[in-house]
Amino acid sequence: MSDVSNKNMKMTPQRIAIMKYLDGNTAHPSAADIYVALQEQFPTMSLATVYNTMETLKQQGAVVELSIDPGKKRFDPNTQPHHHLICIKCKTVLDIFVDFPLPLSDRETGGFQILGNRVDFYGICKTCGDTPREMIQTNR
Amino acid sequence: MSDVSNKNMKMTPQRIAIMKYLDGNTAHPSAADIYVALQEQFPTMSLATVYNTMETLKQQGAVVELSIDPGKKRFDPNTQPHHHLICIKCKTVLDIFVDFPLPLSDRETGGFQILGNRVDFYGICKTCGDTPREMIQTNR
DNA sequence: CTCCTTGACAAGAATCCTTCTTAAGTAATA
DNA sequence: TATTACTTAAGAAGGATTCTTGTCAAGGAG
Numbered sequence: 001m002s003d004v005s006n007k008n009m010k011m012t013p014q015r016i017a018i019m020k021y022l023d024g025n026t027a028h029p030s031a032a033d034i035y036v037a038l039q040e041q042f043p044t045m046s047l048a049t050v051y052n053t054m055e056t057l058k059q060q061g062a063v064v065e066l067s068i069d070p071g072k073k074r075f076d077p078n079t080q081p082h083h084h085l086i087c088i089k090c091k092t093v094l095d096i097f098v099d100f101p102l103p104l105s106d107r108e109t110g111g112f113q114i115l116g117n118r119v120d121f122y123g124i125c126k127t128c129g130d131t132p133r134e135m136i137q138t139n140r
Numbered sequence: 141m142s143d144v145s146n147k148n149m150k151m152t153p154q155r156i157a158i159m160k161y162l163d164g165n166t167a168h169p170s171a172a173d174i175y176v177a178l179q180e181q182f183p184t185m186s187l188a189t190v191y192n193t194m195e196t197l198k199q200q201g202a203v204v205e206l207s208i209d210p211g212k213k214r215f216d217p218n219t220q221p222h223h224h225l226i227c228i229k230c231k232t233v234l235d236i237f238v239d240f241p242l243p244l245s246d247r248e249t250g251g252f253q254i255l256g257n258r259v260d261f262y263g264i265c266k267t268c269g270d271t272p273r274e275m276i277q278t279n280r
Numbered sequence: 281c282t283c284c285t286t287g288a289c290a291a292g293a294a295t296c297c298t299t300c301t302t303a304a305g306t307a308a309t310a
Numbered sequence: 311t312a313t314t315a316c317t318t319a320a321g322a323a324g325g326a327t328t329c330t331t332g333t334c335a336a337g338g339a340g
Contacts, residue, residue, distance in 0.1 A: 111266030
């Protein structure tokens with residue numbers, strides 16, 4: 001997601017704006033986040049356009065769709081292998097660039113062809129840390 | 141989720157049926173899956189009852205809510221720490237009982253108070269393996 | 281240059297999943 | 311068995327996403 005150009009998709013003002021917004025964005029925005037952020041610049045842009053564009057970018061491998069926020073898609077323009085630190089209170093997502101060895105034996109994979117992995121850490125971020133409340137599952 | 145009894149919640153026929161259905165279930169069903177499965181037995185049961193019951197069970201630590209299926213909640217009655225192998229085609233989820241060391245330094249956590257973690261492996265299951273199609277992100 | 285094809289757009293309808301509201305019902309307890 | 315608080319069913323409501331439709335713009339062929 002570093003250059004705003006692509007020979008595989010038609011570049012329209014809307015798409016350029018979305019890609020610029022995503023470039024370097026570490027907030028893992030939802031479709032609505034993107035939509036709202038570009039409202040001023042493109043008052044007539046449809047939310048469907050955001051979804052369409054994200055779907056296109058996803059298929060091209062320019063963004064990764066995250067399912068860390070139940071009931072909401074969020075997108076990560078950083079396609080380098082990395083993991084996430086998720087605040088269970090405010091849903092903030094921090095990137096972690098640590099490489100963990102995650103070996104699986106053939107017996108454990110049970111015929112699955114492994115293509116990738118994702119590690120999510122759950123916790124309370126610094127900002128939310130002042131008012132802890134509920135006990136959380138330690139593994140899911 | 142091994143015994144169908146609980147002193148912290150009122151046991152109704154619907155709840156007993158849901159708990160029995162979940163007991164030993166490794167399919168990680170969604171609310172709708174549970175609802176449909178119990179339709180014959182409880183034709184009048186509301187989907188809201190399934191959601192209510194799952195919320196109650198979740199708060200009691202009897203099930204874990206998974207967000208592996210975008211836009212859909214799925215539940216895991218196995219509350220032992222374990223990880224998942226997810227088929228990107230048919231959304232089948234297999235449990236893996238392997239313990240990976242996932243050390244994070246204070247610098248990496250950036251003030252986050254880590255409460256738990258989750259490792260998801262993505263791939264193609266044996267059944268879907270016959271007709272591979274698209275290239276997948278190796279890490280998300 | 282003009283026609284034609286293709287893809288992208290906006291707008292809103294439709295759908296899916298989940299939560300909320302309300303009135304009626306029922307399990308737990310004494 | 312009576313009380314009480316919790317649970318239920320039903321449907322409305324809400325949020326997120328997808329679909330449909332008609333319009334529009336860009337690029338290629340003639």
